[in-house]
Amino acid sequence: MTSAPSRKTDIVTNALTIDVEDYFQVSALAPHFPKESWNDTPCRVERNVLKILELLDRSGARGTFFTLGWIAERYPKLIRAIAEQGHEVASHGYGHQRASDQTPEAFLADIQLAKAVLEDIAGCEVRGYRAPSFSVGLSNPWAHGCIEAAGYTYSSSVYPVKHDHYGVPDAPRFPYAVGKGLVEIPITTVRRFGRNWPVGGGGYFRLLPYPVSAWGIRKVNQEDRRPAIFYFHPWEIDPEQPVVKEATAKTRFRHYVNLDRTEGRLVRLLQDFSWGRMDEVFLPAVTASN
Numbered sequence: 001m002t003s004a005p006s007r008k009t010d011i012v013t014n015a016l017t018i019d020v021e022d023y024f025q026v027s028a029l030a031p032h033f034p035k036e037s038w039n040d041t042p043c044r045v046e047r048n049v050l051k052i053l054e055l056l057d058r059s060g061a062r063g064t065f066f067t068l069g070w071i072a073e074r075y076p077k078l079i080r081a082i083a084e085q086g087h088e089v090a091s092h093g094y095g096h097q098r099a100s101d102q103t104p105e106a107f108l109a110d111i112q113l114a115k116a117v118l119e120d121i122a123g124c125e126v127r128g129y130r131a132p133s134f135s136v137g138l139s140n141p142w143a144h145g146c147i148e149a150a151g152y153t154y155s156s157s158v159y160p161v162k163h164d165h166y167g168v169p170d171a172p173r174f175p176y177a178v179g180k181g182l183v184e185i186p187i188t189t190v191r192r193f194g195r196n197w198p199v200g201g202g203g204y205f206r207l208l209p210y211p212v213s214a215w216g217i218r219k220v221n222q223e224d225r226r227p228a229i230f231y232f233h234p235w236e237i238d239p240e241q242p243v244v245k246e247a248t249a250k251t252r253f254r255h256y257v258n259l260d261r262t263e264g265r266l267v268r269l270l271q272d273f274s275w276g277r278m279d280e281v282f283l284p285a286v287t288a289s290n
């Protein structure tokens with residue numbers, strides 16, 4: 001980890017992505033927030049997304065917001081603000097159910113509904129999809145076919161790492177075709193000691209010191225000569241969110257660790273690297289190489 005400090009000007013534009021869901025929709029907390037309770041649970045997503053928009057605006061960064069249809073229906077103004085400020089509105093499905101927990105028919109219906117709802121509200125085409133909890137993998141080889149059938153151009157649903165809840169450790173680390181008209185754009189990893197290590201955000205960004213993520217992104221930019229993809233959630237910059245005391249110790253640790261440090265780390269990340277939308281960072285290169 002001895003790379004020279006980066007300057008924004010000498011590096012590629014990476015893709016910044018935000019999975020727009022609220023704290024009570026997170027898969028690990030699902031047992032404590034059944035779907036029937038969502039309507040009566042106080043939302044915090046709007047203020048958190050507004051804060052993110054402000055941070056991006058201040059740093060001149062653009063990003064892709066993979067948004068739940070459920071959220072878009074309740075906060076249409078927020079979705080329009082995302083689009084109006086130059087960011088990409090993409091889909092995180094409608095109801096945040098893992099693809100691997102659904103039948104192909106139910107999965108297809110969910111992602112078609114989300115695309116229609118988001119396009120209607122944002123007033124633009126929704127080309128990208130990210131499965132909840134990166135739940136596209138070996139157990140559901142049909143999923144990419146559904147994503148293509150629903151009319152998406154790219155998916156960012158595979159994390160090529162070993163993890164207890166998701167991941168395909170042997171999946172390609174960089175964009176690859178998964179159908180005639182669909183490309184999978186995996187979350188960023190670095191290759192060390194014969195395996196892939198996650199450096200693309202989520203819980204690892206909160207758990208590990210900031211320089212680890214910065215080092216990983218720089219390695220991908222400089223060694224692999226590829227743009228990186230980073231992801232986070234609005235609830236990760238919200239240390240005031242209600243705490244689910246009944247959750248297991250492991251879930252509580254993973255969900256709540258360093259929430260109060262994430263915003264500061266994000267500000268550094270926005271300063272240290274150049275950030276853009278998924279479609280602008282990846283789709284021109286994919287189209288050119290096909």
Ligand SMILES: [Zn+2]
Nearest residue numbers: 019021132133
């Ligand atoms: Zn999610």
